[in-house]
Amino acid sequence: MASNPYNVVTESIFSKLDYSNFSVNFSTPPIVFVCGGPMLPVPGSLRERVFRYFANDDSDNISDHLIAAEEFKDYFQDGAYDDLMEFEDDIASISTLVIIFLESAGSLVELGLFCNRVELKDRLIVFVPSEELAEKDESTPAYSSFIYLGAMKSLKRRNETSVKVYPWVRSGVMQYDELEFVVNDIKTKLSSVKKTDKFDRNNSGHMAYLIHDIIRLCEPIKLGEIEMALICLDIDVSTRSVTKSLYLLQKFKLVSPYEYSGSKYYYVNDETLSKINIGRTNNGKVFDFPNLKVQVRTSFVPALTSIEDKKEREISQKRFNALKKIIEIRKKDVPVI
Incomplete structure (x- = not known):
């Protein structure tokens, strides 16, 4: 007593x-976990450009709630976690939205970890380079890549809005005509997420x-x-x-x-x-x-x-x-x- x-x-x-x-309450404030390419140099990955966009124009109050995967590089320290799968489970459970830009080896790993989680079917959005899905040669026709036939097809079957395909950024080139579309996709997805549970x-x-x-x-x-x-x-x-x-x-x-x-x-x-x-x-x-x-x-x-x-x-x-x-x-x- x-x-x-x-x-x-x-x-x-x-x-x-x-x-x-x-x-x-999942929506206030949102927790947005973001995986993708490196944040440096500038201009660099699409992920870096999205972070920079929201930092400069944050009328929707999203910038402070974007969390890069690198923020958790110490997840195994102090005994917090000793298992990557367990860590990813908890990230999936606490996040309002998970965003994956398929532009690095690490993001492919994240895709494999998150794509089959049923609880994320409405809280996951993956941005895919159109170049990845294009025809490579006669033996590799369009939309025949492992990524598309596996994870992408499965995600789209569960939720059509989970996959977005765009021409990709070019490293060192500041101009990227699709950035506004990418940002709007994120805002739309975030607004559609279930608010309470x-x-x-x-x-x-x-x-x-x-x-x-x-x-x-x-x-x-x-x-x-x-x-x-x-x-x-x-x-x-x-x-x-x-x-x-x-x-x-x-x-x-x-x-x-x-x-x-x-x-x-x-x-x-x-x-x-x-x-x-x-x-x-x-x-x-x-x-x-x-x-x-x-x-x-x-x-x-x-x-x-x-x-x-x-x-x-x-x-x-x-x-x-x-x-x-x-x-x-x-x-x-x-x-x-």
Whole structure:
């Protein structure tokens, strides 16, 4: 039984919730995982041009949510992942959209990993060089390549909008007449993606989003406290699973760690962002996030608590001090308009 006021409050909150009532928000903000050719030099790959396009003209607020595959080159470090297939599973589950530009050896590997995932049939778009599908010689007629007969045909059968074919960019040549079409294809695909989904505790992407919202309510929060919140929800997962979710959430810039006095706390980068619709509590009440957030904060603010145990007082003071620093960090990260 928890004795620290913070633990008492948080465990009480999550014990009154039923995850079968939850739903997941995929669209705000979107998470777009992008595979393709090298990002340098400029002008270079089609992927690089698409990133540059959105960076210069981001009226749809997509630029900050494009994540290059290279961002995850350290996925095996710190024990987050030791299996590429497991990593790709989780990427597929958490991403709003997966984009593959077939212009490198790595992108061919990504195509092989993602193309047969049924759950991605509406959340995957592949851009293919028309030169790849053209007739090579008499023995290799048009549309007879391994890529087309295999992955491309399978993808188009499941969803016609999953494959787009264009003449490809030429390295070192800035002009590319098809760029606007490629960008519009991405925007259209993104707008057609399913916006919400019923929460599934066996879906690693859903679990990552749930952990995000646990952090949002209870920040600053430690790893073990996240695990306890999940246990109170009757969701028993391994520490490694939670660690993997935290790794992905950090890479997608949704949460950040903050170390204070030997403890690592987690906080959300955007306090206004919610990824889980909680619905109603077990007793039929509306989940009142603002009021519950105040309850959590009040539980560790020294001036508002009367904790007699010296060690517990110190724990609360450290959490409060960490929160003050986190608030300062977030203020620095907010752009001035």
